[in-house]
Amino acid sequence: MKYLSSYKNPEIKLLRLLSKKSKERKKHFLFVIEGLRELKRALDGNYTINSIFIEEGYEIEFANITKKLSESDQYLVSKNVFEQISFRSGSEKIMAIAQSKEHYLDLFNPKKNDLILVIEAPEKPGNIGALLRTAAAAEFDGVIIANPKTDFYNPNCIRSSLGCLFLLPTAIASTEEVVKYLIKKEFFIATAAIQEDAIPYNKFNYKTPCALVMGAESSGLGAKWFEASNQHLIIPMSKYVDSLNLSVSAGILMYEAKAKIIEQQKH
Numbered sequence: 001m002k003y004l005s006s007y008k009n010p011e012i013k014l015l016r017l018l019s020k021k022s023k024e025r026k027k028h029f030l031f032v033i034e035g036l037r038e039l040k041r042a043l044d045g046n047y048t049i050n051s052i053f054i055e056e057g058y059e060i061e062f063a064n065i066t067k068k069l070s071e072s073d074q075y076l077v078s079k080n081v082f083e084q085i086s087f088r089s090g091s092e093k094i095m096a097i098a099q100s101k102e103h104y105l106d107l108f109n110p111k112k113n114d115l116i117l118v119i120e121a122p123e124k125p126g127n128i129g130a131l132l133r134t135a136a137a138a139e140f141d142g143v144i145i146a147n148p149k150t151d152f153y154n155p156n157c158i159r160s161s162l163g164c165l166f167l168l169p170t171a172i173a174s175t176e177e178v179v180k181y182l183i184k185k186e187f188f189i190a191t192a193a194i195q196e197d198a199i200p201y202n203k204f205n206y207k208t209p210c211a212l213v214m215g216a217e218s219s220g221l222g223a224k225w226f227e228a229s230n231q232h233l234i235i236p237m238s239k240y241v242d243s244l245n246l247s248v249s250a251g252i253l254m255y256e257a258k259a260k261i262i263e264q265q266k267h
Contacts, residue, residue, distance in 0.1 A: 001059070001071060005078040012077075015053065015097060016085055022151040029100045031153035035092040038163030039065060045166035048099040051075060055082040058093045065094070087155050100153055105144070105181050108171035110209055114141040115261055116187075117254060118178060118213040120221055122246075123149040129160030130247040131214075136164035138254040144171045144211070146178040179228045187211040191229040192253060193221050198232035205264070206257045214250050 004012055017024045019032045030050065033039050043049065043065075051073045054062055059076060066074050077085070086095065110116065117135045122128045122145060135143050145152065152172060158165060173181070182189055188207040192214050213229070215221035226232075235244060235252055244252075 001054075001066075001074045001076045003056075003076045003078075004053075005081060007081060007084065011051065011053075011075055012081065012085060015095065018097060019085070019087060019155055022154065025100070025151060025153050030097050031100055031158075032155060033096045033098055033158060033163075034086060034088055034094070034155065035159070035163070036062065036065070036094055038158055038166075039094060039096055041163030042096075042098055042166045043068070047101065047166055049073075050097045050099060053077050053082070053085070053095045055079055055093045062094050088159070103145075103152065103170055103172040105171045105173045105177060108142060108144065108169060108181075110142065110185055110187070112209055113261075113265075114209045115206075115257060116140060116142045116144060116209070116211050117250065118144045118146060118182070118211050119250075120175065120213065120215045120225065121147045121149055123216055125150050125154035125156035126160040127246055128152070128154075129157040129162075129165065131250050132157075132161040132165040132168060132170070134247065134251045134254060136161075136167050138251075138258045140168070140254060140258070142169035142171070144173070144178055144181075146173065146175045148172055149216075175222070175224055179224050182211050183228060185209065189213060189225075189228050189230045190257070191221055191225050191232050192234070192249060193226065193229070193232045194234055195226070195232040198234040200236050201233045201253050201256050204231060204233060204260075206260045208261060210257065210261070212250075212253055212257055214246060214253070216246065 018030055025031045033042055053075045056076050117140055188210045190212050
């Protein structure tokens, strides 16, 4: 295990660059993972780990992880340097560089009973991560991100998902491509939108395969989704409140849809 004690080391320079720059992550097809839980979930999701960085003094604690990599791909980092490269103030003691995956729609293979989440134009990495975490918790079958405004492998996305983004089949494409794909695959498209014909989310019998579509907090859903929608859904709320946080809204709808579909399958 090579010992690193300088910021000028090439491996440290690359790790810092990948942590901060989306352009570099896309250029090298690499990204950074911080935290043992996140790293384990990346391995469970069959991600390829190129290198691991451990703060000195914690080698034994991560022995089960490091034994899966060759000695040449492991680095022991001085405490001072590790605290500077960590975006969690060094609390996790382990970081890694991993290879990104392709997220083309062609690689997304839904089944006839699938229930998926579609997120339109998400802007905040933390929101994307939270949505993926909830989708994984609700045992959704996959996620499609339409017209993304941020990098899927942003460290904040990984952190807020607690690594759950590594466990879900995820596709990324333009809005037009996603709409065409869902129609071609005969998905029932249920959109969260305040429209005249919208019905309360808990009064609707969800049909599969079903795509539950959520828009960004700032812009909602556009005309293409209104045209493609099979049913608009709303969440009834107090007259004193006009909106909910995107992650909260999505969580409510996802768990309701999952519960309704499970109930239908029992009969």
